[in-house]
Amino acid sequence: MSHRLDRVRAALAEQRLDGLLVSDGFNRRYLSGFTGSAGMLAIAPAAARLATDFRYWEQAESQAAGFEVIHAPRDPGEWFRVLVAPFGGRRLGFEAEHVSVAQLGRWREYLEAAPSGQRPELVPVSGLVEALRAIKSPDELASLTQAVALGDAAFADVAARIRPGWSERQVAWEVERHIREHGGDGISFSTIVAGGAWGAMAHARPRDVPLRDGEGVVIDMGALAAGYCSDMTRTIYLGEPDPKFREIYDIVLTAQLAAEEIIETGMGEDTAHEIAHRVIREAGYGDAFGHGLGHGIGLQVHEAPWLRPTSSAPLREGMVFSIEPGIYIPGWGGVRIEDLVVLEDGHCRVLTRSPKLLAG
Ligand code: ZN
Numbered sequence: 001m002s003h004r005l006d007r008v009r010a011a012l013a014e015q016r017l018d019g020l021l022v023s024d025g026f027n028r029r030y031l032s033g034f035t036g037s038a039g040m041l042a043i044a045p046a047a048a049r050l051a052t053d054f055r056y057w058e059q060a061e062s063q064a065a066g067f068e069v070i071h072a073p074r075d076p077g078e079w080f081r082v083l084v085a086p087f088g089g090r091r092l093g094f095e096a097e098h099v100s101v102a103q104l105g106r107w108r109e110y111l112e113a114a115p116s117g118q119r120p121e122l123v124p125v126s127g128l129v130e131a132l133r134a135i136k137s138p139d140e141l142a143s144l145t146q147a148v149a150l151g152d153a154a155f156a157d158v159a160a161r162i163r164p165g166w167s168e169r170q171v172a173w174e175v176e177r178h179i180r181e182h183g184g185d186g187i188s189f190s191t192i193v194a195g196g197a198w199g200a201m202a203h204a205r206p207r208d209v210p211l212r213d214g215e216g217v218v219i220d221m222g223a224l225a226a227g228y229c230s231d232m233t234r235t236i237y238l239g240e241p242d243p244k245f246r247e248i249y250d251i252v253l254t255a256q257l258a259a260e261e262i263i264e265t266g267m268g269e270d271t272a273h274e275i276a277h278r279v280i281r282e283a284g285y286g287d288a289f290g291h292g293l294g295h296g297i298g299l300q301v302h303e304a305p306w307l308r309p310t311s312s313a314p315l316r317e318g319m320v321f322s323i324e325p326g327i328y329i330p331g332w333g334g335v336r337i338e339d340l341v342v343l344e345d346g347h348c349r350v351l352t353r354s355p356k357l358l359a360g
C-alpha cells in the first residue's frame, strides 16, 4: 500500500494541503488495506494514522501496514478529535462527498471550542482518492479479471439452462447461486433480469412473472471476488429472434464494437460516449439511449471514470471501465450489451468473455 500513500501525498502537495482525512470506506480500504467497516484515516507527509473502535483493533493492526492504529471509541466525532490534533494551524483536507452536513456541523462545533493553536483549517476536497483508484495496479487487474471470469461462468451456466417459464427472480437467483458456489463473495450489485417490455427500463428489478417464448431478456449481473466487482450485460432471446429484435440488437452491438475498437488512451470521456451514441443516433434511435456509455469499476461497481456526455476528463492507461450502450423502447423492451475493458498500450482490451448473439 505504500506506493498508494506516495500518490496521495503527491496529490496533497499539489493542492497545498498538509493532510487529508479519509472518511469513505472504499477509499479507506484502498489506502490502508484495512477491510473493517468503520474507521477514519489521517494522512500527512510523514504520518499515516487509522482511528477505529474496539471491534477492529486487532484486524487493523494486521491489515493496515504502515499505519499507526489509534484506539478510539465507536464514534466518528471521536475519530475526528484524535486525528485532527496534530494539524493545528494547518490546511487539512476532508472528503466533501463523504461527510454529511450533520457530521461537518459537529466537527465545526468541536473546532470552535478547541484552543486556537489546535484548530486546522478544514478544506473540502473532491475525488482525490477516487482519481487514484481509477488507475488499476497489476494486482487489482488480476482481482478484476477473476471477478469477470466468475461472472462469465455464472452467465454460461444460467444461459445454458434458462427457458420459458422461469421467472426473472429465478434467473437472478441462479446467477447468484453459481457465484456463491464457485468461490465468489457474492454478487456485486442486485442482478437485473428483464423480459420483454420490462427491458425498456434500464434498471428494471426482476419480477416473479414467468419469461415467455419469443421475447428478449436483458441480464445485467456481476460477481464480487477478492473485494473487486465485475459487471456485464447480455441480452438474449428465448426462441428465434424476430426482425425487430435483430434490428435493435445489431445497432447496439455495432455501437458497442465501434466504441471498443476506437476508444483510446487520452480520449475525453464525452468523446468516448459519442462514438457509440453516434452509431445509435444515425440508426434513428438517439433518444432511446439515455444513459452514459460506461463507468469505471473496482472496489465499487460504479466509480471513476465516467463515460458520459457531461464529463470530459481524459481516459488514462490502466483504467478499467464498462462499455454498455443500449436502446430502450417503452412498450417493446430493451437491448443492452456490456463488457468491461482495460486501457492497455493505448487501446481497449476486452476482459469480458461471454458470447454475444451474432449480428445479422
Ligand atoms: Zn451492468
Ligand code: ZN
Binding pocket: 231, 232, 295, 322, 324, 338
Ligand atoms: Zn455497468
